[in-house]
Amino acid sequence: MANISVLICCANAADTLRDACASVAWADELIIVDSGSSDDTEAIAREFADVYVQEPWRGYGEQKIFGATLARNDWVYILDHDEEVDPALAQAMLDLTEQELARYDVLHARRKNYIYGRHARGWDPDWQTRLIHRERATWNDDVLHDTCLPASPERKRKLPGAILHKRTSSAGFEDYFSGRRLDARLLMVAQQMHDRGKRCSTLDLALRPPFTIFKQLILKGAILDGAFGIMVAQKTAVTTQLKYAALWAIQNKVATPADQ
Template sequence: MTKISVVMISFNAGELIEPALRSARWADEIVVVDSGSTDGTPAIGRRYANRFLHEDWRGFTAQKQFAVSLASNDWVFILDQDEEISPELAAQIQALDDDVLSRCDLFEVRRRNYAMGRPVRAWWPDHQSRLFHRGRCRWADEAIHDRRHPSEPGRTAKLTGWLEHRRHCREGFFDFNVGRISADRLRRAVMQMHDRGKLCHWWDVFIHPTAAFIKSYFMKRGFLDGVFGFMVARQQAHTTYLRYAALWAIQHDIAYQASDDDDQPRSTDSVEEATDAAAE
């Protein structure tokens, strides 16, 4: 039977990391890479992990790649510190035989996301590429979300089990949508859009936020969650607006700097100013 390693990166996980690691006790190996926690995370991690070590922060994708490289097994499941593997998903993974694993490079799993203590209907099923063969998959170049791709099309399968993503408590939901975390994520996403040559036209700041609301509230049936569903859809639209507004700001700032008629130096931090101002 093929052995599977569960890999996690951690930092000040508080009360979240213990249920996460407990849900992975079925694995043949647990590897945790911590980037300098100052709370009880290291003590908890060492209780559950076969291998626990410190590594200075490299960035989301690079840190996970480093952690995966430390696993003893080629088949790896990436688990975030604020997630739990459901018993159904754990049973499905353990039931995978060598024949199935030889025909696949990657398995997608569903993730149920929570905000303010309740599941978000509009964010389901949120497929994640978490179980994969590290020697047969390539990592996508993404600023925020780490993703992997199989060696060739057709070597991906989907599991019906799911992850429980409980990160958003009341305070966490507020901080994520209003404070520093939101601004930081937006900044990185917008910089990647700009670096890839993405442009924001005047109509983008109208069309994309509206489409985001319609998808969340109507197509994903967020309206069934009442006021809570409306709040989520409204936030999706607002975040989408900020992304395109910041992209518009940075591309016009650069355009102004390149103009021969503009003798005044201008800041190159428009995207930071746009996202910070909106988030504060």
Template sequence: MGPGNCRRGRQPQTGAGNAPYLALGGTPCRCTLATVPKVSVIVISLNEASNIDDALGSVAWADEIVVVDSGSVDDTLERARRHTDRVSHHTWTGYGAQKDHATRLASHDWVLSLDADERVSPELATEIQSVLEQEPPHGGYRIPRMTRYLGTWIRTTDWYPDYQLRLYDRRKAHWSSDPVHESVHVDGSVGTLTQDIHHHAYRNLSDHVETINRYTNLAAGQLRDNGRRARLLDLLLLPAGAFVRNYLLHRGCLQGASGLLVSLMNSYYVFLKYAKLRELAGRRSDER
């Protein structure tokens, strides 16, 4: 099969979207073979006008795209409606709960969850279609994710391959209710794909720091709710361990300044999470 061609028994349809991510060869392919499971793509959004076109354009081949927005005030909704008529509002209930809601709205049992700052590479689109053609033996599939950071694709540190369970049969799966770092739980076996999701997470260092600050608020609260405490040694040893793991064990040292920056920022994330956990414990003591 040549790049951009449909598989046997499928009819090509032209779709809108960002050309580099449409399909191999630049021609999107939406598959209509009745015996092949159809796939719904779900995307949750909030003020993602700068990302939503590229994200949805990269899945123009899908049978359905469902966007659940939690109150965008930019033109995210207008842009999303250029790609799909399945755009709705749902008050924010947390990452996992929001994605679970979007999954329930999907028309098809096989679901691909995509974040607004991610893109499905043409190679991954082809691999997903190939897996679904062959009567999937698993209830879900992990997909490697590669992040572009300050102009460089990161192929080291904790950021790669950074497997994400994103393709799943919703009859056998549900999202966790974790407020941060949500995940899909599958009842049954899980397979692994080889092609990457492309992740465009941070515009610059300031954006990265702001994201860390926001996520560590949620992560510290989750640790507190789980009964975890932060000792002084945790503030020293856990960030140091994170740096060693990222920079040495996971080979961040091989990617120059980018590898060093990612390793340091991942270490900072761990430090800030446990520092905030101690802060929360102090507040609770003061309230007694």
């Protein structure tokens, strides 16, 4: 069995942190990096963590890079505070040997997303890069969905089991709409898309939102979830529309809230 450290970066995570920590009790080490909590996060973290530190927010990727330097093992599993490792994924990682891991830099796991306690199948399979070799993997520079890249394509593999995202969260209907937080996140993503040469066309605005609904309801089977599946598909379509609208505004130099 390989020695694996688990890293959780969080802030004001008392709602879900206990379940996240309990799901990785099998780990050789648990590190929690708290970027400034005002709830019971610290008390819960100190109950479970081998290493607990408070560190000002550095950004999505930079915070994790910092946390990984605190680990005593080179293999680090990145877990968000509102996620859990299901038993199948935990066992798959426990079964890994040092000889197997020598062939890889990163390992991926499927994430199952939950809203109001229900699995949103329209968002499957949502593969996440979580088990990384901190010396061999390379972090990308995505502003939001940071991930690690292997030195070469063959040095990665997928693991069975799943990450359970927000399964036990008490977030209510207001979190579904997101509001100002969603706007800020989409503006960051749109700006990065623009910086990388992506542009928004009329067809993007006309076709991407309805195709998103079709993809989730029909191709991924979310229609089987009834009103819940339709609601999730519509939310995703709205998010897609807002992202490309923000990109259109940036490329046409239209003032956005970030500019004001």
